Amino acid sequence: MNRQLVAQRHDPYPSRHVQQPSITPRLDPVVYGEDDGPLDPELVQSYEDDGFLVVPNLLSPSEAFEVDAEIERLALDPDVRARPQSVLEPDSDALRSLFEVHVGDGPLAALARDERLAGAARQLLGSDVYVHQSRVNLKPGFRGEVFDWHSDFETWHTEDGMPRMRALSCSVLLTPNHGNNGPLLAIAGSHQWFVACVGETPDRHFEQSLRRQEVGVPDERSLRALAEGGRIEACMGAPGTVVFFDCNLMHGSNSNITPDPRRNVFIVYNSVENALEEPFAAPAPRPEHIASRTFTPL
Amino acid sequence: MNRQLVAQRHDPYPSRHVQQPSITPRLDPVVYGEDDGPLDPELVQSYEDDGFLVVPNLLSPSEAFEVDAEIERLALDPDVRARPQSVLEPDSDALRSLFEVHVGDGPLAALARDERLAGAARQLLGSDVYVHQSRVNLKPGFRGEVFDWHSDFETWHTEDGMPRMRALSCSVLLTPNHGNNGPLLAIAGSHQWFVACVGETPDRHFEQSLRRQEVGVPDERSLRALAEGGRIEACMGAPGTVVFFDCNLMHGSNSNITPDPRRNVFIVYNSVENALEEPFAAPAPRPEHIASRTFTPL
Numbered sequence: 001m002n003r004q005l006v007a008q009r010h011d012p013y014p015s016r017h018v019q020q021p022s023i024t025p026r027l028d029p030v031v032y033g034e035d036d037g038p039l040d041p042e043l044v045q046s047y048e049d050d051g052f053l054v055v056p057n058l059l060s061p062s063e064a065f066e067v068d069a070e071i072e073r074l075a076l077d078p079d080v081r082a083r084p085q086s087v088l089e090p091d092s093d094a095l096r097s098l099f100e101v102h103v104g105d106g107p108l109a110a111l112a113r114d115e116r117l118a119g120a121a122r123q124l125l126g127s128d129v130y131v132h133q134s135r136v137n138l139k140p141g142f143r144g145e146v147f148d149w150h151s152d153f154e155t156w157h158t159e160d161g162m163p164r165m166r167a168l169s170c171s172v173l174l175t176p177n178h179g180n181n182g183p184l185l186a187i188a189g190s191h192q193w194f195v196a197c198v199g200e201t202p203d204r205h206f207e208q209s210l211r212r213q214e215v216g217v218p219d220e221r222s223l224r225a226l227a228e229g230g231r232i233e234a235c236m237g238a239p240g241t242v243v244f245f246d247c248n249l250m251h252g253s254n255s256n257i258t259p260d261p262r263r264n265v266f267i268v269y270n271s272v273e274n275a276l277e278e279p280f281a282a283p284a285p286r287p288e289h290i291a292s293r294t295f296t297p298l
Numbered sequence: 299m300n301r302q303l304v305a306q307r308h309d310p311y312p313s314r315h316v317q318q319p320s321i322t323p324r325l326d327p328v329v330y331g332e333d334d335g336p337l338d339p340e341l342v343q344s345y346e347d348d349g350f351l352v353v354p355n356l357l358s359p360s361e362a363f364e365v366d367a368e369i370e371r372l373a374l375d376p377d378v379r380a381r382p383q384s385v386l387e388p389d390s391d392a393l394r395s396l397f398e399v400h401v402g403d404g405p406l407a408a409l410a411r412d413e414r415l416a417g418a419a420r421q422l423l424g425s426d427v428y429v430h431q432s433r434v435n436l437k438p439g440f441r442g443e444v445f446d447w448h449s450d451f452e453t454w455h456t457e458d459g460m461p462r463m464r465a466l467s468c469s470v471l472l473t474p475n476h477g478n479n480g481p482l483l484a485i486a487g488s489h490q491w492f493v494a495c496v497g498e499t500p501d502r503h504f505e506q507s508l509r510r511q512e513v514g515v516p517d518e519r520s521l522r523a524l525a526e527g528g529r530i531e532a533c534m535g536a537p538g539t540v541v542f543f544d545c546n547l548m549h550g551s552n553s554n555i556t557p558d559p560r561r562n563v564f565i566v567y568n569s570v571e572n573a574l575e576e577p578f579a580a581p582a583p584r585p586e587h588i589a590s591r592t593f594t595p596l
Binding site for chain 2: 141142145146148149179180182185220223224227228232234252253254255256257258259
């Protein structure tokens with residue numbers, strides 16, 4: 001699609017090709033249909049209000065351990081580390097993230113189809129869902145680095161062509177996430193606001209942005225406004241705890257200097273009614289292993 | 299002093315000019331005399347056991363505010379920022395640290411002489427004391443970066459020639475230090491062990507090490523052993539809270555992505571009976587504004 005056509009397409013959430021940062025209200029529901037699914041009504045309400053929900057011990061410790069053992073096996077495999085799915089830390093050769101972990105038929109594929117996760121996603125998004133992205137963030141001990149504040153949707157919309165806010169992430173805690181090893185920090189209520197970011201998306205931006213993001217970064221003034229209007233909460237828990245969070249939740253995490261790795265697997269579910277189009281503000285779509293274009297319902 | 303002479307001098311705590319990392323027991327007392335001073339016996343005992351002590355609200359909020367206002371004035375002064383006392387963050391031009399803040403006769407000089415701090419230092423160190431170093435660590439909001447694990451004594455011994463472990467730091471909290479803005483992390487009990495680090499000190503090392511330390515860095519195996527033998531504790535509190543910590547306590551801090559700056563002023567007291575000599579493992583002593591050689595008692 002050429003620039004002319006991109007410019008003519010209606011964009012409900014313009015970002016990057018804008019002159020100024022701005023905060024505008026969300027145009028989409030947070031919860032699309034809540035009647036049928038594994039989450040109790042008060043949990044659905046809490047998710048809707050805050051934009052995220054921490055469910056302690058949704059998986060058993062032994063289930064979390066089985067998934068973690070598979071991640072460890074993958075992380076130690078030199079063939080896996082050499083694949084484009086592997087992303088290193090910005091200042092060291094420690095493994096930062098591993099993408100597309102749900103394919104095949106191992107414990108991670110089973111996890112992505114698990115009713116406790118996929119069923120909750122169907123419930124909140126009010127439709128069938130498919131896996132838009134899966135990844136592990138390893139945040140290794142001693143050297144785990146920052147994830148700066150961001151809305152996933154801002155990137156998925158501009159770089160992947162996700163049209164509306166009708167997707168969510170499940171973060172499954174594989175190691176203890178405590179106060180000092182870089183737990184997920186969420187700004188409660190921030191999912192109700194879209195922060196437009198300034199700066200054109202460079203070609204093949206993902207090759208750099210997954211190590212340290214510098215485009216699609218919200219400005220400090222907007223972040224301060226969101227933090228003052230909400231509250232910053234650390235999502236902590238034991239292995240097996242699951243954090244559900246809306247695609248537009250402003251989140252990030254600090255570094256990890258403790259010896260304890262903070263390892264979580266993320267499964268991103270998108271509604272089949274919200275399938276990707278052409279990117280809204282990028283020269284080309286990101287590769288399949290980062291943003292799937294296989295929209296088959298789970 | 300030439301290399302030959304350095305090699306012949308007795309070094310109770312060899313580091314850097316060693317082949318292997320090692321952990322050896324501390325050879326010096328932690329508390330040198332506890333009878334006379336502002337700290338109650340149970341607080342002295344807690345300091346001795348853990349290697350640090352958090353005293354909530356030792357200063358009033360308004361006293362902390364007055365000091366903080368002076369820091370803010372200094373941090374905004376372009377002349378101050380241009381001085382060698384100013385250290386910038388490794389990845390941005392944000393002010394990371396400001397050294398030698400206790401000179402002159404403003405609120406910071408008064409703070410260094412305050413009996414609640416200096417008197418406690420005299421009590422714990424069992425002698426008159428002088429200010430070895432003073433600094434502010436600003437850990438700005440959004441961009442405050444990591445301080446990796448280290449023992450201050452390892453550097454003060456190798457680079458400044460501090461002979462024995464008979465010094466302590468007072469960290470005065472100027473802004474709220476909470477769980478998410480990079481509070482001081484201490485490994486309780488680690489002060490009882492000296493970790494020798496591998497790697498020669500480069501010439502003028504301080505110009506780089508104060509932004510990000512790469513020599514005098516303990517190895518991960520030793521850190522893991524200390525953390526398993528003790529516990530990692532985050533030193534949190536409201537403005538005016540003071541953390542006293544032993545010169546050999548293993549400590550560090552995570553990044554700060556929150557909007558809230560984590561600003562603390564550190565006053566380092568050394569016993570007058572422990573005055574600096576030639577460095578034990580560095581080509582030349584560090585400058586006066588980092589390691590004072592004016593041993594006049596307060």
